Amino acid sequence: MESSNQWDAEWEVSEELAYKLISSQFPQLATKSVKKLGHGWDNTVFLVGAEYAFRFPRREVAINSLRMEGKILPKLKDYFSIAYSIPLFFGEGDYNYPAPFLGYPYLFGEFPIGLTDKQRALSATTLAQFLKGLHAFPVQIAQENGVQHDHRNLTDIAMRKEKIHKFISDLALHFSEEEYHAISNYLEQLRTERVNQKYVFLHGDLHFKNILVDENGRVSGIIDWGDINIGHPACDLNVVYSFLPPDARSDFFKEYGDVDEETKILSRLIAIYIPILIMMQAIDDKDERLVDEAKANIKRALSD
CATH class of the missing domain: 3.90.1200.10 (Aminoglycoside phosphotransferase (APH), C-terminal lobe)
Known part of the structure; x- marks a missing residue:
């Protein structure tokens, strides 16, 4: 029986697949570890080394959004001073994975859970x-x-x-x-x-x-x-x-x-x-x- 939750993945990206996609397209990152950080409705996120975060769409609906994100995010830097995700690496699907993916500098911090x-x-x-x-x-x-x-x-x-x-x-x-x-x-x-x-x-x-x-x-x-x-x-x-x-x-x-x-x-x-x-x-x-x-x-x- 198929699950019908809106957040269910259409493509699962493992750490092994993420490493293959990243290292083959960005050889300068091939020596770095790849560790899954988590997932939301649309993307799975991996930490690459200690410096970068890569986001891989897990649903087809996220593909156009990711491409648009890659174009617009660099244009925002003059509008506010808070740190945000600016893409540095633009990857494309391979190894039977059909979607583009993006890599950003890793932003340090924690989710605001349990704050006073x-x-x-x-x-x-x-x-x-x-x-x-x-x-x-x-x-x-x-x-x-x-x-x-x-x-x-x-x-x-x-x-x-x-x-x-x-x-x-x-x-x-x-x-x-x-x-x-x-x-x-x-x-x-x-x-x-x-x-x-x-x-x-x-x-x-x-x-x-x-x-x-x-x-x-x-x-x-x-x-x-x-x-x-x-x-x-x-x-x-x-x-x-x-x-x-x-x-x-x-x-x-x-x-x-x-x-x-x-x-x-x-x-x-x-x-x-x-x-x-x-x-x-x-x-x-x-x-x-x-x-x-x-x-x-x-x-x-x-x-x-």
Whole structure:
């Protein structure tokens, strides 16, 4: 029986295959070790030596995104100062592996899992400066380099509410009664059905698995740009609610600039929606640490 999870791999990339692809196309890396770091919905990631990270698509849908990423990411360096993934190695499929792949300098840091509210508040201004610069990147240049408009119908809140209702029903056994009712009550009180579209350049998938922090818990890097698109800033601004504690959000908006109420409503909804998706995959992977962090993100997003 075939599995039908959205995150299931169409191609598995082993450490052996990754080494063959990397060493044959980039001989200067042939003496370096190749170690699997993990995977997301779209890519498998390997550490090469101690200096580079390589991302290999695990689903066909990720191929065009990776090619576009290779073109657009080098153009972002003048728009913000935070470390991010800039591709250095551009590989192509071989050995029966059908997809291109990219290699980047390895960004040191940890995922922001289990941080205190005090640690999270340290990054309010850093995140605001990053997103203010990112969202200022010219949409026209993005379009000229193949960046597409959001295909996810993000501004349709009614549709996303319906999806969340289904997801939490499917995941009911993994929520406490209090957690389940907190999400349900939030959805019932959310009366907005759609917001007006806005068009800015987006990371497109900003959440705790794509953010790195230093030893003090301060944001130090942003990774996995495979969902770059042009769309509503709320898609990225979800981190104001999922990452930052309530008392740090005003500091964020002081730096980023205030946004309208519709944008805040959609940002909070996405801040709940994305961790639920992460939670679904983490349950399938039996990764309780990620399940717990996803729940903590949801709880924070529901807090005022």
